[in-house]
Amino acid sequence: xxxxxxxxxxxxxxxxxxxPDVPPRFTISKLxxxxxxxxxxxxxxxxxATNHVTALIGPxxxxxxxxxxxxxxxxxxxxxxxxxxxxxxxxxxxxTMDVVALRRRVGMVFQRPNPFPxxxxxxxxxxxxxxxxxxxxADAVEHSLRRAALWDEVKDQLHKSAYxxxxxxxxxxxxxxxxxxxxxxxxxxxxxxxxxxxxxxKIEELLFQLKxxxxxxxxxxxxxxxxxxxxxxAFLLDGRLIEFNPTSQLxxxxxxxxxxxxxxxxxx
Amino acid sequence: MERHFEHxxxxxxxRLLWMAGLAERAVHQSVQAVLDIDRSLxxxxxxxxxxxxxxxxxxxxxxxxxxxxxxxxxxxLRFILAVSRINSDLERIxxxxxxxxxxxxxxxxxxxxxxxxxxPRMSELVEIMVRDSLNALVRNDQELARSVLTRDDQVDxxxxxMFRELLTYMMxxxxxVFPAFELILxxxxLERIxxxxxxxxxxxxxxxxxxxxxxxxxDRR
Numbered sequence: 347x348x349x350x351x352x353x354x355x356x357x358x359x360x361x362x363x364x365x366p367d368v369p370p371r372f373t374i375s376k377l378x379x380x381x382x383x384x385x386x387x388x389x390x391x392x393x394x395a396t397n398h399v400t401a402l403i404g405p406x407x408x409x410x411x412x413x414x415x416x417x418x419x420x421x422x423x424x425x426x427x428x429x430x431x432x433x434x435x436x437x438x439x440x441x442t443m444d445v446v447a448l449r450r451r452v453g454m455v456f457q458r459p460n461p462f463p464x465x466x467x468x469x470x471x472x473x474x475x476x477x478x479x480x481x482x483x484a485d486a487v488e489h490s491l492r493r494a495a496l497w498d499e500v501k502d503q504l505h506k507s508a509y510x511x512x513x514x515x516x517x518x519x520x521x522x523x524x525x526x527x528x529x530x531x532x533x534x535x536x537x538x539x540x541x542x543x544x545x546x547x548k549i550e551e552l553l554f555q556l557k558x559x560x561x562x563x564x565x566x567x568x569x570x571x572x573x574x575x576x577x578x579x580a581f582l583l584d585g586r587l588i589e590f591n592p593t594s595q596l597x598x599x600x601x602x603x604x605x606x607x608x609x610x611x612x613x614x
Numbered sequence: 615m616e617r618h619f620e621h622x623x624x625x626x627x628x629r630l631l632w633m634a635g636l637a638e639r640a641v642h643q644s645v646q647a648v649l650d651i652d653r654s655l656x657x658x659x660x661x662x663x664x665x666x667x668x669x670x671x672x673x674x675x676x677x678x679x680x681x682x683x684x685x686x687x688x689x690x691l692r693f694i695l696a697v698s699r700i701n702s703d704l705e706r707i708x709x710x711x712x713x714x715x716x717x718x719x720x721x722x723x724x725x726x727x728x729x730x731x732x733x734p735r736m737s738e739l740v741e742i743m744v745r746d747s748l749n750a751l752v753r754n755d756q757e758l759a760r761s762v763l764t765r766d767d768q769v770d771x772x773x774x775x776m777f778r779e780l781l782t783y784m785m786x787x788x789x790x791v792f793p794a795f796e797l798i799l800x801x802x803x804l805e806r807i808x809x810x811x812x813x814x815x816x817x818x819x820x821x822x823x824x825x826x827x828x829x830x831x832x833d834r835r
Contacts, residue, residue, distance in 0.1 A: 353635045547617070554618045573683040574619075597682045 401576035453524035459516035461508035494522035514545025640711035762815035
């Protein structure tokens with residue numbers, strides 16, 4: 347009989363495994379945030395790993411969206427708010443940076459798709475134009491739509507209104523629009539909460555591809571989504587960072603009993 | 615769009631099959647150590663045990679992560695649960711091979727009890743059962759898996775037959791008690807390996823058809 351006596355080399359591991367030495371894109375130290383007299387974030391400190399997906403989870407009102415929006419200073423647009431602490435993007439203080447330059451580097455996609463009332467093409471081209479894009483607009487639009495896994499579905503109708511697209515397509519268009527200016531970071535605030543499971547799966551798959559070229563921070567109230575898509579997860583509760591760990595660790599052996607209680611559905 | 619999750623499932627399967635290759639080789643070498651009177655083969659099996667054990671832990675960790683992070687459903691869920699069980703079976707097969715290798719080293723200190731006639735037949739039957747159960751896993755082949763289940767009785771018959779025969783040798787010549795007893799242990803270990811191959815085949819049927827055919831209840835869902 348023919349029993350093999352030599353075994354081929356063990357196939358290489360490629361599963362989601364995070365190295366402890368990933369350089370941080372964002373370094374956040376003792377971040378406090380106030381809506382008037384009400385404090386929404388308390389001394390939050392964490393590092394967002396470059397080219398990885400970091401998920402923020404926690405019950406409603408725990409401060410995860412507030413935290414996300416401080417990363418591109420969107421919270422400043424609200425009146426009577428105050429931010430304390432330090433947020434460094436590649437070592438640079440974001441609060442002393444030109445805010446337009448910051449938002450070019452840190453793109454954002456919101457819960458509900460919000461395309462401009464323009465054509466599909468113009469939605470993506472818009473950001474490029476106002477940033478004085480010198481190359482071929484058509485090529486850049488195609489490149490962004492491809493990165494957002496939307497090109498094949500819209501290539502024959504680029505000049506139709508963005509509103510003619512389905513919700514999932516609109517959301518990917520918003521991702522393409524954000525990607526057009528080639529941001530280093532993409533912030534996603536519950537990007538799938540208005541989408542069906544199939545479209546959600548497409549967006550989640552997209553995150554895997556995008557993180558090769560982009561750092562992603564995603565807020566989600568869907569813990570399973572955080573588990574599926576992220577490399578690191580931060581659990582916030584009442585404005586405080588309770589636990590921040592590699593996702594595989596946080597969802598299998600959480601370090602804090604409050605994390606355990608939350609992810610097992612015992613509260614929240 | 616191919617899901618990232620599918621890559622992880624495929625990788626889990628590849629690593630399980632790699633571990634299976636180690637276990638298959640360990641079984642073959644351990645029996646050949648007895649048949650060929652070759653101590654180096656037995657030593658090779660002992661030195662490989664740790665690798666199999668480490669793979670068991672790695673595969674368990676992957677199973678845990680996939681269950682916790684991906685919320686698998688239907689065939690994906692059945693596959694991951696089955697991998698977890700097959701992982702244990704492979705580790706146990708590795709342990710049985712180690713037992714045989716240890717017996718081989720003791721047997722080799724004594725004169726050969728008798729010419730080996732049934733032992734190579736039994737080991738060939740068992741090794742083919744293991745290989746077919748794994749081929750069934752590779753190809754999702756339910757029929758091949760079912761054919762493994764039907765062979766288990768033949769293995770038991772070999773074990774009983776060799777037990778009776780070796781007992782006679784022991785009664786006739788007390789000097790043969792020690793090596794003959796070791797040979798009985800070898801057949802017992804081979805029989806257990808056949809049981810693990812049967813378990814693997816049952817798991818393949820569970821993956822492919824969603825049917826639980828353990829403990830001879832043919833159509834439990």
